[in-house]
Amino acid sequence: MNSTRHDEFRDYVAARGPVLLRAALQLTGDRAEAEDLLQAALAKTYLAWDRIQDRAAVDGYVRRAMVNTQISWWRRRKLDIYPTDELPDQPVDDHTRRSDLRDALGRALDRLPERQRLAVMLRYYEDMPEAEIAEALGVSVGTVKSTVSRAMAKLRDDAALEADFPNASHPRP
Template identity: 85%
Template sequence: MNRTRHEEFREYMADRGPALLRAASQLTSDRAEAEDLVQAALAKTYLAWDRINDRAAVDGYVRRAMVNTQISWWRRRKLEIYPTDELPDRPVDDHTRRSELHDVLTRALRRLPERQRLAVMLRYYEDMSETEIAKILGVSVGTVKSTVSRAMTRLRNDDTVG
């Protein structure tokens, strides 16, 4: 069955959209801007869809498009920001709390054994299924389930998280 370009791309977006949004959120630290970033990167990818011969490389293409687009937006905003002596009428969002939580989570993940850390990152950050993780790690699905379970138990019992 030959699927059309549009059907293939739509299927890719449905499958990988949540993972791409998480990656974009890491780049932007803002949900709305992350959604815009994913949309811009997917638009560029759609235009290049026929030139991407290796479908396994699509994620890399989209992520590179997100990084390049984010850099471009950052440069454009940098030119639009001017110092002023006046304070804004509304308070500015304080990202300190989010940054602190990110640091705590990063430290907790680093304390996990490598296999547990990798399994948790693939499962929850990359949104992969247990079957996909098993293939990547070269282990059984049951091993992936028990590894993730042990890691999550360890994270829940870690006094520095939460």
């Protein structure tokens, strides 16, 4: 791979890495495993970089590589798990509570006005810088900042979210 393609791949990883890491985290549920999964998928993508004609499809290629790798790892791990009469000493992660919180947050986002919801999604889910969001929405950077700020304030004060999770902390950015 020549240096131009190497630079192109490096720029892609720098730009899309945080978003892809969040996708890997959704697949694994563990930050360290997510980092390993993303690294494995990016290694596969790097090897196939010359064959990927449509650069707009690279995210899909990486995500598919992550899913395939995760399934492979899961199958391999499944063979290594043996039943036991002893319970583990470590507390079990409460996936149900995390899922309920994610659902409640999704409903709270749905209650935001469309422009605020879009700004929050682009900023925090897609990890886009404010300048890119401003360009995508056709507004100024200041408008993006104030829109995101108002949306976050509404989410913090959302009574329905508070009712679902009264003990959840609501950090202020």
